[in-house]
Amino acid sequence: MRTVVIGDIHGGLKALKQLIEKANLPKDTQYIFLGDYVDGWSESAEAIAYLINFSQENKCILLRGNHDELLYNYLKTGEKNSMWLNQGGESTVKSYSGLSKTEKGIHIRFLENLTNYHIDSENRLFLHAGFMNLHGPQHEYHPHLVYWDRTLWEMACSLDTRISMDDDRYPKRLKLFKEIYIGHTPVTRVGFDVPANFANVWNIDTGAAFKGKLSMLDIDSKEIWQSQAVHSLYPKESGRN
Numbered sequence: 001m002r003t004v005v006i007g008d009i010h011g012g013l014k015a016l017k018q019l020i021e022k023a024n025l026p027k028d029t030q031y032i033f034l035g036d037y038v039d040g041w042s043e044s045a046e047a048i049a050y051l052i053n054f055s056q057e058n059k060c061i062l063l064r065g066n067h068d069e070l071l072y073n074y075l076k077t078g079e080k081n082s083m084w085l086n087q088g089g090e091s092t093v094k095s096y097s098g099l100s101k102t103e104k105g106i107h108i109r110f111l112e113n114l115t116n117y118h119i120d121s122e123n124r125l126f127l128h129a130g131f132m133n134l135h136g137p138q139h140e141y142h143p144h145l146v147y148w149d150r151t152l153w154e155m156a157c158s159l160d161t162r163i164s165m166d167d168d169r170y171p172k173r174l175k176l177f178k179e180i181y182i183g184h185t186p187v188t189r190v191g192f193d194v195p196a197n198f199a200n201v202w203n204i205d206t207g208a209a210f211k212g213k214l215s216m217l218d219i220d221s222k223e224i225w226q227s228q229a230v231h232s233l234y235p236k237e238s239g240r241n
Contacts, residue, residue, distance in 0.1 A: 001059075003030040005126065005202075006216045007195070008065065008183045010040030010209035010240065011091060013047040015227035019214050020054075023225045031058055032118065032219075034183035035065025035128035035147060038095075039088030040209035040240045041230065044071070045095040048107050064114035065128040065183065066147045072111040075104055088209065088240045116146050124219065125177040129153075129184040136176050153185050156201035165200070174199050181219065188212050194224055209240040 002025060009016050037051060038044035055062060070084045071092055080093070096104065117127035117137045130152025131137040137146045155171055163169050174180070179200050186207035187196040195204045195217050206226070208214040214227040231239055
């Protein structure tokens with residue numbers, strides 16, 4: 001079975017549809033979505049609705065991102081965190097303003113059922129952001145760290161490429177898994193416009209919330225598919241810029 005992993009969508013439903021159509025993958029493909037489905041472009045509610053339907057027709061693993069948790073808090077309690085509003089939440093609030101109570105309830109259940117992390121049969125880890133516990137995300141004292149942490153990516157980026165996994169200096173966190181797939185921190189910040197690999201960590205967030213593209217990666221062949229730059233699909237919007 002083919003498995004692909006998709007980066008942060010941030011309300012860019014047009015880019016997601018374009019990506020799925022462009023790849024045109026077999027029906028038995030497994031899709032792993034790395035979270036942050038909302039906050040940025042104007043179609044956050046529509047993106048969640050699309051994923052609900054898509055996951056009913058395809059094999060999907062849907063991970064929780066920090067922005068998805070912020071949306072969940074808003075839908076459950078009405079809490080409008082000012083920092084969240086300034087980081088894309090305002091467009092999401094507007095996107096949800098036309099939904100009925102029943103529709104919002106369906107989206108709340110979707111958000112509740114998201115997964116914090118996934119480990120496959122080949123010991124490959126998938127999660128939105130990272131983890132700090134030296135025994136892995138399943139031992140994290142604060143579970144929310146797996147969709148907020150940036151230290152794992154920063155560590156992978158700074159690792160001396162001459163140090164192999166067999167070396168005692170290789171970070172113990174990274175040794176726990178064959179490969180680790182994350183989003184959360186756009187690779188455009190370190191000069192990439194395609195999914196980037198440092199050590200055994202693959203980052204699939206190619207800045208779709210800003211001026212980048214939405215990306216999908218085959219975890220075995222490492223084939224990459226990308227949408228066009230997401231901002232070009234929403235020319236009258238500013239995204240999270």
